[in-house]
Amino acid sequence: MDGVVEGDQGLAALRKIARHDLARLNYPAANWVPERAGPDGQRVLDVLVVGAGMCGQTVGYGLLREGIGNIRVIERETHGREGPWNTTARMPILRSPKHLTGPDLGVPSLTFRAWYEAQHGADGWERLYKILRLDWLAYLLWVRETVGLKVENGVGLLKVEAVGDLLHATLSTGETVHARKVVLANGRDGSGGFRFPSFPSFDPEDPKRQGRVFHTLQEIDFTKLVGKRIGVLGVLATAIDNACTALEAGAAEAVCFARRPHLPQVNKSKGVSFSGFQRGQGMLDDDWRWKIYTYMLAAGSPPPHESVLRGQKLPGFSFRFAEPWLDVVVEEDGVTVKTTKGTERFDTVLFGTGFDIDMGRVEEIAAFTANVKLWADVRSADEVKANAEAARYPYLGRGFELEEKVPGRTPGLGNIHLFNWGSILSHGALAGDIPGLFVGATRLVQALSHDLFTADIERHVQNMHAVEDPELAPTDYFVPREKRAGTL
Numbered sequence: 001m002d003g004v005v006e007g008d009q010g011l012a013a014l015r016k017i018a019r020h021d022l023a024r025l026n027y028p029a030a031n032w033v034p035e036r037a038g039p040d041g042q043r044v045l046d047v048l049v050v051g052a053g054m055c056g057q058t059v060g061y062g063l064l065r066e067g068i069g070n071i072r073v074i075e076r077e078t079h080g081r082e083g084p085w086n087t088t089a090r091m092p093i094l095r096s097p098k099h100l101t102g103p104d105l106g107v108p109s110l111t112f113r114a115w116y117e118a119q120h121g122a123d124g125w126e127r128l129y130k131i132l133r134l135d136w137l138a139y140l141l142w143v144r145e146t147v148g149l150k151v152e153n154g155v156g157l158l159k160v161e162a163v164g165d166l167l168h169a170t171l172s173t174g175e176t177v178h179a180r181k182v183v184l185a186n187g188r189d190g191s192g193g194f195r196f197p198s199f200p201s202f203d204p205e206d207p208k209r210q211g212r213v214f215h216t217l218q219e220i221d222f223t224k225l226v227g228k229r230i231g232v233l234g235v236l237a238t239a240i241d242n243a244c245t246a247l248e249a250g251a252a253e254a255v256c257f258a259r260r261p262h263l264p265q266v267n268k269s270k271g272v273s274f275s276g277f278q279r280g281q282g283m284l285d286d287d288w289r290w291k292i293y294t295y296m297l298a299a300g301s302p303p304p305h306e307s308v309l310r311g312q313k314l315p316g317f318s319f320r321f322a323e324p325w326l327d328v329v330v331e332e333d334g335v336t337v338k339t340t341k342g343t344e345r346f347d348t349v350l351f352g353t354g355f356d357i358d359m360g361r362v363e364e365i366a367a368f369t370a371n372v373k374l375w376a377d378v379r380s381a382d383e384v385k386a387n388a389e390a391a392r393y394p395y396l397g398r399g400f401e402l403e404e405k406v407p408g409r410t411p412g413l414g415n416i417h418l419f420n421w422g423s424i425l426s427h428g429a430l431a432g433d434i435p436g437l438f439v440g441a442t443r444l445v446q447a448l449s450h451d452l453f454t455a456d457i458e459r460h461v462q463n464m465h466a467v468e469d470p471e472l473a474p475t476d477y478f479v480p481r482e483k484r485a486g487t488l
């Protein structure tokens, strides 16, 4: 953009440029995957993408670029509520630097920078410190619309089962579909769910906790916390941002507790955020991959300094380090927390304890989960004991596909591709954070393309034999097929 038009007009102009750029790339590529009918006589989907957050929509767009057009992208939330951005994320800005690319898949006019400059000009871009959270959501939705990716909002995947060599998916609409591939792009919690540490008197399933004890990544009505004293378990990004949101909404006090003696200081994932690491990590042998991610998981990641500054400025905000919780007791009128240093009484408690990796909790694929191969299955008992969290991660194949613990027991499992945080042990952070998205989505799309092609190789070769393209028809040297020598 030359900065001539800005604001909504600028965005509309950018959309035209981006669509022209896509057309120059022959997007969407012609579909090349042969049609196939399922047991119900309906056309089988080539890929069912589950989840239309940042990862799912980028995979959908990548598939269209690849000429794999017989896909559906389903999203259980309504339009604009995909991912955490305007629901459970509570930081004003993204942690990531503003220049990151990913959802654009390499098309300059689809980058966040292009989107921002179209509205605020080049100067606006220079002035921008970091990306506003809701701008990121608006940008993602703009990319989706611009690339013409159809997303079916309000449609959830309930379960997947194997039928012959196909996957049979039951959707929340009551519809069932057959698909050759299912991509689970179902978010950070998509390989487990909220993590609640275990305490003798606390049961996350107990209905008594409603309104008293929350996970920081669930929806919370902060207006109900005015004047309240809040205990937060955790000192990382979401814990702090939740504490701050509560205080800004009028809570009296928010105390963030940690087992550790101080905040983690170094964001190790920043140091490995370059294409060599992103492309190479998944190609390493098991020893290296295990070594890298057990270290990463143990190192943790500091909260962004912006979040800490946000908290520091708020009266009522505090940290308590080296004070782990021993028990949480939910009562009628409050919550009692026993720590290693004493007993605290709060009106409300927030668990800022992140997500768990536990494939057994992924209900959509319950038919398969007992046989999902985990890192625990490929490491020694001592290593598993020493790194219990890392050991729970699924052991994925080169195309993010789940693998069988016992080969042959659950046919179809290998056609489920896990494109969420659960893939980090196997591939690095390619299916979650923005920096790895381009490499991850590209790798997954290539793997799907490869699998779909090789599974149909006989048909492709038959088609190759049958193809008739009378290149020389306009010349004097055209020979009709029946008069040609050999196979030419």
Ligand SMILES: Cc1cc2nc3c(=O)[nH]c(=O)nc-3n(C[C@H](O)[C@H](O)[C@H](O)COP(=O)(O)OP(=O)(O)OC[C@H]3O[C@@H](n4cnc5c(N)ncnc54)[C@H](O)[C@@H]3O)c2cc1C
Binding pocket: 050, 051, 052, 053, 054, 055, 056, 074, 075, 076, 077, 081, 082, 083, 084, 088, 089, 090, 093, 094, 095, 096, 155, 156, 157, 158, 185, 186, 187, 188, 238, 364, 419, 420, 421, 431, 432, 433, 434, 435
């Ligand atoms: C609070 C927060 C802040 C973050 N900040 C940053 C940051 O600054 N920089 C960065 O790089 N990363 C950040 N991340 C990490 C990452 O970028 C986000 O988690 C991002 O949303 C990941 O995209 P996703 O597509 O994997 O998941 P999501 O955006 O969560 O999308 C998954 C989608 O799948 C849908 N879904 C789930 N199950 C089903 C089902 N069965 N059927 C249909 N739909 C389903 C969900 O509704 C959801 O919309 C942040 C994460 C959080 C939680």
